[in-house]
Amino acid sequence: MDAGRKPRVGIIGTGAIGGFYGVMLARAGFDVHFLLRSEFSTVVEQGLQVNSAQYGALSLKPVQAYASAEEMPLCDWLLVGAKTTSNLQLAPAIIQAAAPDAKVLLLQNGLDVEDGLRAVLPESLHLLGGLCFICVHRAGPGQIEHQALGAVNLGYHSGPASADPVLSQAIVEEGAALFREAGLDSKVMGNLQQARWQKLVWNVPYNGLSVLLKASTTPLMADPDSRELIQNLMQEVLLGAAACGHVIPDAYAQQLFKSTEHMPDYWPSMYHDFLHQRPLELAAIYVAPLAAARAAGCELPKIQALYQALSFIDRHHA
Numbered sequence: 011m012d013a014g015r016k017p018r019v020g021i022i023g024t025g026a027i028g029g030f031y032g033v034m035l036a037r038a039g040f041d042v043h044f045l046l047r048s049e050f051s052t053v054v055e056q057g058l059q060v061n062s063a064q065y066g067a068l069s070l071k072p073v074q075a076y077a078s079a080e081e082m083p084l085c086d087w088l089l090v091g092a093k094t095t096s097n098l099q100l101a102p103a104i105i106q107a108a109a110p111d112a113k114v115l116l117l118q119n120g121l122d123v124e125d126g127l128r129a130v131l132p133e134s135l136h137l138l139g140g141l142c143f144i145c146v147h148r149a150g151p152g153q154i155e156h157q158a159l160g161a162v163n164l165g166y167h168s169g170p171a172s173a174d175p176v177l178s179q180a181i182v183e184e185g186a187a188l189f190r191e192a193g194l195d196s197k198v199m200g201n202l203q204q205a206r207w208q209k210l211v212w213n214v215p216y217n218g219l220s221v222l223l224k225a226s227t228t229p230l231m232a233d234p235d236s237r238e239l240i241q242n243l244m245q246e247v248l249l250g251a252a253a254c255g256h257v258i259p260d261a262y263a264q265q266l267f268k269s270t271e272h273m274p275d276y277w278p279s280m281y282h283d284f285l286h287q288r289p290l291e292l293a294a295i296y297v298a299p300l301a302a303a304r305a306a307g308c309e310l311p312k313i314q315a316l317y318q319a320l321s322f323i324d325r326h327h328a
């Protein structure tokens with residue numbers, strides 16, 4: 011990349027997350043290219059709209075939109091905004107759109123989501139994980155509803171800087187700076203695994219229960235039984251994390267629980283997948299943490315039961 015040139019950003023999977031962060035980066039002056047699938051022609055015709063409780067009505071038109079990665083220019087940063095269930099299918103597109111030493115950032119929930127992709131990406135590509143603290147969903151083709159929040163915490167997973175902590179830190183700082191330039195909070199996480207476990211403290215209870223109980227956060231937080239269940243599930247995530255060497259203070263879970271009471275009523279992304287009969291992110295959000303905890307000698311029976319119920323739903327909802 012030429013010194014002084016802003017990095018070129020490619021969005022691989024332009025849904026709620028890819029669309030929101032892509033529009034914010036484009037508005038901040040980055041050269042952003044969007045890979046789409048079902049919404050391609052609508053977005054070419056009508057652009058991308060973000061209806062944000064925080065930033066008002068934002069519009070990006072024209073959009074540098076692509077239906078195939080072969081038409082995309084080589085990008086310095088690739089932000090993967092697809093669901094984890096699509097990662098392996100998207101690997102050829104990521105490889106195709108990546109500049110020789112590109113940074114691939116998975117903006118996804120779950121544990122170990124980088125591992126499957128790492129195995130098929132060239133060694134020259136840096137792989138990072140990003141945890142998005144945001145409430146956003148697609149309201150229609152090219153239409154993104156942003157209800158609250160927006161921070162992205164980043165950590166280095168693997169690549170040419172794996173053995174060089176100074177370089178990997180600099181790369182993660184560069185990624186965080188992109189988001190900060192777009193006016194969003196972004197922190198560098200020294201340990202990506204720890205950061206992923208921390209995020210699971212929220213996603214394990216709320217994502218799954220929203221599907222199982224057909225309830226958004228407001229009713230989940232209003233009912234004494236669901237409140238107790240959420241707290242018990244959070245405690246099991248802390249147990250699993252600790253067994254894997256990632257101690258998360260109890261106060262962290264308490265604070266997430268409390269802050270959810272003050273969030274606008276929110277349907278987690280897993281509920282949207284259920285509603286639209288798309289595969290649920292069970293491998294990333296349930297299977298991987300359950301397996302990691304079990305390998306460390308720790309059983310998590312409530313999470314296991316929630317996972318089994320969700321697996322049934324996942325197999326029967328399509």
Ligand SMILES: NC(=O)C1=CN([C@@H]2O[C@H](COP(=O)(O)OP(=O)(O)OC[C@H]3O[C@@H](n4cnc5c(N)ncnc54)[C@H](OP(=O)(O)O)[C@@H]3O)[C@@H](O)[C@H]2O)C=CC1
Nearest residue numbers: 023024025026027046047048092096118119144145146279
């Ligand atoms: N939404 C939220 O508030 C939050 C989401 N997350 C995480 O972020 C990640 C993304 O979630 P979210 O943005 O909600 O998901 P969405 O379903 O809104 O977006 C996924 C996008 O990826 C596209 N896609 C999938 N496969 C392909 C393909 N082969 N080629 C091109 N495009 C493809 C989909 O296109 P198509 O329309 O054709 O299916 C869709 O546009 C998940 O891991 C989620 O858990 C994390 C924090 C908050």
Ligand SMILES: CC(C)(CO)C(=O)C(=O)O
Nearest residue numbers: 142143144145212278279
């Ligand atoms: C936890 C929450 C709602 C906001 O921090 C989120 O980021 C998610 O849905 O994954």
